[in-house]
Amino acid sequence: MSSLLRTQPSFRPMRDDDIDVVIAMEHVVYPFPWTRGNFHDSLQSGYSCWVCQHNQxxxxxxxxxxxxxxxxxxxxxxxxxxxxxxxxxxxMQYLIEVARDYHAETMYLEVRPSNTVARRLYHKLGFEYVAMRKAYYPARQGREDAVIMLLDMKKHA
Structure with missing residues (x-):
């Protein structure tokens, strides 16, 4: 399977009526998903919440x-x-541009050390290792650390 997009995605702000679809996807992808309340609170708090779409x-x-x-x-x-x-x-490239539009000089994220695919993508996009946050994520047995990564927007313009 090619890693190249055959069609271009579109992006738009997340709405309250998207939460059912988002929650359903969250529960399929993650063993410890965010709650409906997490997404609702993010929208109500004015966080920059987005959806990626293909043909709506x-x-x-x-x-x-x-x-x-x-x-x-x-x-x-x-x-x-x-x-x-x-x-x-x-x-991710779109989200980096959103951050730039808001004059962010840096972009942070946390990722599980076990999520090697995401870590590789973030590295290719210019994110660098900053630190390890111990026992950050819930795991099947105990807790899993988080790798903190940083994108310096000035270095990757």
């Missing part, structure tokens, strides 16, 4: 917190059936 069908979503010259990617997900096709890369 939601294939992914993201929550980005923007403040004080920083962007913090809280959640980014591509549905399982859409992974490995370049949708994640296109969505």
């Amino acid at each position: 069908f939601i294939v992914g979503y993201a929550v980005l917190m923007l403040a004080a010259g920083e962007a913090h990617l809280l959640n980014v997900t591509i549905g399982l059936e859409w992974q490995g096709r370049g949708w994640g890369r296109a969505f």
